[in-house]
Amino acid sequence: MTFRTLDDAKDLAGKTALVRVDFNVPMEGGKVTEDTRLRVALPTIQKLRDAGARVALLAHFDRPKGQRVATMSLKPVVEPLETLLGAPVRFADDCVGDVARTAVADLDAGGVILLENVRFHAGEEKNDSAFAAQLAELGDVYVNDAFSAAHRAHASTEGLARLLPAYAGESMRRELEALDAALGNPQKPVIGIVGGSKVSTKLDLLQNLVGKLDKLAIGGGMANTFLYAQGVDIGGSLAEKDMADTARAIMETAKAKGCELLLPVDVVVAVEVKPGAATRTVKAGEALSADDKILDAGPETVARLTAAMDGSKTLIWNGPLGVFEVPPFDAATVAAAKHAAELAKSGKLVAVAGGGDTVAALHHAGTADDMTFVSTAGGAFLEWMEGKALPGVEALQA
Known part of the structure; x- marks a missing residue:
C-alpha cells in the first residue's frame, strides 16, 4: 500500500492543518499520568510548525457517547503538551462551530491549538457527513497521526480525510512502514x-x-x-x-x-x-x-x-x-x-x-x-x- 505523507504536502505556510492525534491518555484527578501518546505526536506537530502551518489538533478522550462530559474534557492535556513541545498550546472549548472557527482563525503561523473532545458530538462515532463537513471548515489539509484509531470509521479518522487533502503524520508513517x-x-x-x-x-x-x-x-x-x-x-x-x-x-x-x-x-x-x-x-x-x-x-x-x-x-x-x-x-x-x-x-x-x-x-x-x-x-x-x-x-x- 502506498499512502500520502507530509513529504508530499507542498506550500503549507499559512495553511491550517487539522491533525488527528491520539490523546486518549491515562489521567487521574484531572492530571495526565503517562505522556507517551503526547510524545508520539510531537514530530508531526513540529514538522507542521516548521513549515509555517497553523496546527489544530483533533482527539478523543474516553467514551462520552455524544454528550458533553466535564470529566472527559481534553483541557488537562494542554499543560503537559506545552511542556513537551516547548511552545504555547491554546485550547478551544469545542471542535466545531463559531468557538472553534474563531479560535483557529486567531492562530499565528506555527501556532498550535487543541480542540475539545470530538466524541462530545454524536456525529463523530457515526461518521456523520455533516459533522465531518463542520470539521473540514476549520482547515486546509488533514493529517492523520493516530494509527491507534485508524480501525474506526469515524468522522475525524475517515470522513474528514475524504473532504480535504489528506496525509499520514510522522507517527502514522512509522507505524505503516x-x-x-x-x-x-x-x-x-x-x-x-x-x-x-x-x-x-x-x-x-x-x-x-x-x-x-x-x-x-x-x-x-x-x-x-x-x-x-x-x-x-x-x-x-x-x-x-x-x-x-x-x-x-x-x-x-x-x-x-x-x-x-x-x-x-x-x-x-x-x-x-x-x-x-x-x-x-x-x-x-x-x-x-x-x-x-x-x-x-x-x-x-x-x-x-x-x-x-x-x-x-x-x-x-x-x-x-x-x-x-x-x-x-x-x-x-x-x-x-x-x-x-x-x-x-x-x-x-x-x-x-x-x-x-x-x-x-x-x-x-x-x-x-x-x-x-x-x-x-x-x-x-x-x-x-x-x-x-x-x-x-x-x-x-x-
Missing part, C-alpha cells in the same frame, strides 16, 4: 509469535498468519488449547476445550500452506498462580494432576523458539508466552524477548511487536526500546495483523 516490513513486504523467512489466553479472540489473526508466515509459535493459554486438541494432558490448565476442532483445523491449514507451527514441547506447571510459587518443568504429554496448571513455556520450547528466530529475517509478535505478570511464570517471555532484542539490535532481525499485553511484557523484560518497532495501537495493530482493511489508513492511500 513497520507493519509493511513485518507483514506486507517482509524479508523472509518470517516467524510469528502469538500468545495470550484465548484462541477464540485471535481466530482471525491465526487464520491470516498461517497463510503468510514460515513459522508460527503459539504460547500462553492458547497453546494449551492446541495441546489439548492433540490429545495432550493439560491437567487443570486454562484452555478452550470447545475450540479443539478449530485448533485442529488451523493446524491442518498451516500444514497445507507450509507454515510450521511451534507448540510447546515442555511446560512449566504449578498448583497455584502466585509470585514465587513452587514449579516443575515437564515434557508436553506427561501425565498431570487435576490441580496442575500450565503457566509458562519450558526451556526446551524457548531454545527451539530462539533457534527459529536465528533462522529468520523478520519477527512479528503479539501476546506473551506465559503468565508473565506473575514471576516465575515470566521466564519464557523474558528470554524470548531478550533474544529477539539482541537480534534486532545487531541488525539480524526485523522485530515488530504490538498489543497491550505484548508491550507490557516487553517493558517488563526491559527490551521494548531495542525492538525494531513496538506498536502501542492495540486494536488497530491486531486488525492489521488479521488482514483487515483499516478505514483511517485506506483514506490516506495515494
Whole structure:
C-alpha cells in the first residue's frame, strides 16, 4: 500500500492543518499520568510548525457517547503538551462551530491549538457527513497521526480525510512502514509469535498468519488449547476445550500452506498462580494432576523458539508466552524477548511487536526500546495483523 505523507504536502505556510492525534491518555484527578501518546505526536506537530502551518489538533478522550462530559474534557492535556513541545498550546472549548472557527482563525503561523473532545458530538462515532463537513471548515489539509484509531470509521479518522487533502503524520508513517516490513513486504523467512489466553479472540489473526508466515509459535493459554486438541494432558490448565476442532483445523491449514507451527514441547506447571510459587518443568504429554496448571513455556520450547528466530529475517509478535505478570511464570517471555532484542539490535532481525499485553511484557523484560518497532495501537495493530482493511489508513492511500 502506498499512502500520502507530509513529504508530499507542498506550500503549507499559512495553511491550517487539522491533525488527528491520539490523546486518549491515562489521567487521574484531572492530571495526565503517562505522556507517551503526547510524545508520539510531537514530530508531526513540529514538522507542521516548521513549515509555517497553523496546527489544530483533533482527539478523543474516553467514551462520552455524544454528550458533553466535564470529566472527559481534553483541557488537562494542554499543560503537559506545552511542556513537551516547548511552545504555547491554546485550547478551544469545542471542535466545531463559531468557538472553534474563531479560535483557529486567531492562530499565528506555527501556532498550535487543541480542540475539545470530538466524541462530545454524536456525529463523530457515526461518521456523520455533516459533522465531518463542520470539521473540514476549520482547515486546509488533514493529517492523520493516530494509527491507534485508524480501525474506526469515524468522522475525524475517515470522513474528514475524504473532504480535504489528506496525509499520514510522522507517527502514522512509522507505524505503516513497520507493519509493511513485518507483514506486507517482509524479508523472509518470517516467524510469528502469538500468545495470550484465548484462541477464540485471535481466530482471525491465526487464520491470516498461517497463510503468510514460515513459522508460527503459539504460547500462553492458547497453546494449551492446541495441546489439548492433540490429545495432550493439560491437567487443570486454562484452555478452550470447545475450540479443539478449530485448533485442529488451523493446524491442518498451516500444514497445507507450509507454515510450521511451534507448540510447546515442555511446560512449566504449578498448583497455584502466585509470585514465587513452587514449579516443575515437564515434557508436553506427561501425565498431570487435576490441580496442575500450565503457566509458562519450558526451556526446551524457548531454545527451539530462539533457534527459529536465528533462522529468520523478520519477527512479528503479539501476546506473551506465559503468565508473565506473575514471576516465575515470566521466564519464557523474558528470554524470548531478550533474544529477539539482541537480534534486532545487531541488525539480524526485523522485530515488530504490538498489543497491550505484548508491550507490557516487553517493558517488563526491559527490551521494548531495542525492538525494531513496538506498536502501542492495540486494536488497530491486531486488525492489521488479521488482514483487515483499516478505514483511517485506506483514506490516506495515494
